[in-house]
Amino acid sequence: MLSIGGDTGSPVLPSMMSCQDNRAAFIKSTINVSRNYGFDGLDLDWEFPIKSEDMLNLALLLKEWRLAINIESLASSKPALILSAAVYFSPNLLLSGITYPTEALSNYLDFLSPMCYNYQGSWDTSATGAPALLYDKSSNISTSYGISAWKQNGVPSTKLVMGIPLYGNTWELKDPNDHGIGAPAVGVGPGSHGEMSYDDIVTFNSENNASVVYNNETVSTYSYSGTNWIGYDDTNSISAKIKYAKAQGLGGYFFWALGSDSNWTLSRTASMAWDHDES
Known part of the structure; x- marks a missing residue:
């Protein structure tokens, strides 16, 4: 699959989609590139439409x-290219109050991939x-x-592919003795701008003798050492999510991104859980 987009706040996609001629040129180009390089399909990663007009244009693009x-x-006698899109975790963009054109997404996409992560992060350092x-x-x-x-x-369940992160978000605790979910914090913790790959989290936990806690109520994991606090997914939460x-009845799951795993630990955990025959 060739994925196009991903640029948060970029004006390129909204501008392209607002004009029929631009949409036509974009569509022709994506199909040509996909065929020339042997891709099975195309994926749109627009993070995120922010206006009602954007959503209307997205519906037009997908239909065309x-x-x-x-x-x-039909013209090439080849199987039709797969068409998918990465989307917000919910059809309702909570901050803007607008909604995805779910009928168009359901009718014209083979599947859509809700990005089910980044609910909490460095934009709010008041609490873990x-x-x-x-x-x-x-x-x-x-x-x-x-x-x-x-x-x-x-949207049919079989067209939903659930996103799972292979990274965590970090905070600096206000009090190292108050370390639960929602504990007071004073800033971001270790990592790059408050983010750490799962691979780095495993290393950090080992080197700092961190305490690791799986929270069954939320199905999430966190670790803490001193004032450092990291929220992430581990084998326990991954298994429960799968x-x-x-x-x-979902169509599947995806990780962002495989290169952040630790020796394929979470990838294997998910694969085994998905393939497990519960009968």
Whole structure:
């Protein structure tokens, strides 16, 4: 799959989608590149549409893209290219109050990939948080809420591919003796701008003799050592999330990103959980 986009706040995608001629040129170019380099399909990663007009244009793009893919497939006698999109964890963008065109996404995409992470991070250093928790009784910012909302908005379970992070977010605790989820914090912790790959987290935990806690209520993991606090997913939370995804009948899961794993530990855990025959 060739993924296009990913640039947070970039004006390129909104500008392209707002004009029919630009959309047509973009669609033609993506199909040509995909065929020339032997890709199986195309993925759009727009982070994120912020206006109602953006959502309307996204629906137009997907409709025109799918039509062009089908026409090209008939003309070339090749299987139609797969078309997918990475999307916000929920169909409702909570800060802007706008909603994805779920009918268009469901009709024209082979699957969509909610990015179920970054719920908490360096933008709020007042308290620790579980950055990719499955459940949250106190808010709608959770993976279970997002997946349920996509389904309630008409997207079939089999078209949903749940995102899981292979990195964590870090905080500096105000008091090393107060170290639960939601504990007071005074800034970001170790890592680059408050982020650490899972591989680095494993190393940090080992070198600093960190305490590791799995929180069953939220389905998330955190570790702490002194004033350093890290929220992330480990084998326990990954296994529980995969079990949830299977119970929900989802089409699959994806990691961001494989290079951040530690000796394929979480990748193998997820694969074994997904393939496990519970009968």
